[in-house]
Amino acid sequence: MTNALRTSIMLALCLTLAAVLPGCGGGGKKRVSMTHTSRTFAVVKARETDSLRTLANRYLEDPEKSWIIAAYNNITEVAPGQIVLVPVLPINLGGITADGYQTVPVLAYNAFSESNTDAITTQRADFRAQMQYLKDNGYSPISLENFYNFLEFSEQAPAKAVVITIDDMGQNTFTVAFPILKEFGYPATVFVTTDLVTGAGSALSWDQIREMQAAGITIGHRTKTLRNLTRRNADESFEDFVISIDRELTVANLTFRTELGNDPLFFAYPYGATNELVMSLLKKNGFRGALTLERGVNPFFTHNYLVKRSPVAGDISLGDYGKLFSFFTKEALQ
């Protein structure tokens, strides 16, 4: 369906109802039903206490899905008495239109610092400015889980969805990035290399990781020792190589299970490097998805184990940061 058409109908509808409803409320007369629901839609007159979240909770069984109602009705909040359309079934899976399809950018951050910047380190003020940039431009950070719902064609994603990921390099993830993410209310994923979590010096500790997880940060897997899983060393036998990369997955999983009580569902390839063998092992270990460091954005038909991520350089300008985002690929389908 063309979005312009849908939007224009919703706009006209809002104006109409704003006028009609007070008129109808003027005299005492037949009570009208406040909601009409079917398998596909709910058409609802909002109650005094309703918000987008309460409506999403009632009709979509998840308050986090309030963006679906907002987007469909082209509104940012709901007024009492307003008539709202709720698409009960996903209306635009995969974000496909006749002119092309939706793409989702995934950002990969490395290290953070209070006030130093280099190729891989983002300083506090810059990170805040970047999060503000997302907000000012109406971008919607979504969790990795919701991103994979989009990839698996089971849920739609906001039109300007982005995913924030951090390949952890130390405690600054907790002291610099985490508070800013909380402040903006943005979901994010931190990929953890278990041997690096020592709690000593500048390293993260499991207490900090647990605190982030409790606050809604997704914790992902980035091996035990950060070994490149696609490179066999010259003096390493094939058998030793297989043992080593298997351990990178399974031993780290044991640690995650002990420390967090669960196996991570998502994996970040060290140095972004992967091949078929690594993907087989991930599949066998039950991972739902894995992320590379190949630049680019992701349509829904991206392979679950080959998700592209754009590394965010520590010294990137806000102008170049903006170029990392592209939400739609034009392609005439007929």
Added chain:
Amino acid sequence: MTSATKTLTSLLVLTLLLALGLTLAPTFASADVLADVQSLFEQQKEEDDPFLLIHAYYVKAGKQAQDSGNLTSALEFFRIASTIDRRDRDSMKSARDLLRDLTTQAAALYDEGVTLQEKGDADTARKKFLEALRLNPNNTKPLAYLKDKMLVQPEESYVIQEGDTLRRISEKIYGNPGGELLLTRINKLSIADRLKPGESLLVPVVPPALAKRLALVEFEPEPMDMAKPDKQEVAMAHMKDQPSLPMAQKQDISQSEATGVEALLAMANIQFGNGLYETAVSMTDEILSTQPGNTKAADIRNESYYRMAKGLWDKGSASQSMRMLRRLPSDYKDSATLRSTVQAKLNEDSEPLYLAGVRYFLNEDLENAVEQWELALEMNPFHPKARTDLEKARKLLEAVKGL
């Protein structure tokens, strides 16, 4: 409702309907809108339900979208109309018919896509699959094509032959028996499990460079008759079929951009200082792969292996210690001495098992010989003779069974 209010309301409705007419100008002819306004005025009664007003719009929008060939929008609008008014049989029927038409169209597009795909026209096939999904998101068959068939298949299936062992299958597929463990992991088997001919195994695709035999290291078994030309051809033919991942090259660029060598070296140093030698080695190996002459990285790497080897030897794990020692240059510190000590211990532990195997073999009890030699190898994977003898015995067993 008082007549004044009614007039006011009507005026507002008129204004808004005009607004609607304007915003929908591309799809609604103005004559239609005027007629629409007129009829609404005639029909409006005091007890009108505001929902019915919306209902009327959606019926109209649905018809309009249907006439202009925008079937997915039409379906959406008729669904809304019939949600509001459950007695609206016409909208319900329209929605049902549209759904049926869209399902048919999507199925046809899917079939076209499959045909195109088989003919090798992947680009056009992709458009067909996308359009099929757009028209009918409930039929997710095109999704499988878009996601897997057009990209990477990490595994293939292998039918077990008479006389196969995991080592032999690995030899056949990869040209290297060392993939045995990999096959057990992927197929959730143990090395001791018996393979049933005719059943299938999952065989991960391994890039040929990763499965190459080590350039004859002293403990590596002789390549024996596995290196016969026919077997190699099997392996090579298999490898030629493999799609290599297109991003492998590109990633080498992005990884050095993403993680600077200096940062990695600093991290490796920290890991080494914390006694996390395995982590230190992972990082230094990564550095050495792009900068083989980086002596700082090489020093950390060698010392890490050396300390791991010593630590494992002190804990009594001779075979693990040997794995580490094999990674060191032979002239590193006193590693040559340590290596012969560890090797002697390995031989001592495995020799009784090996000799038991030999006794069975001489008594023509091949099955028990194989079992003893497998145990010897488990104890000492670097046993110089057990591996070659084991392969010979397995061949003989196979021949005997064939008689």
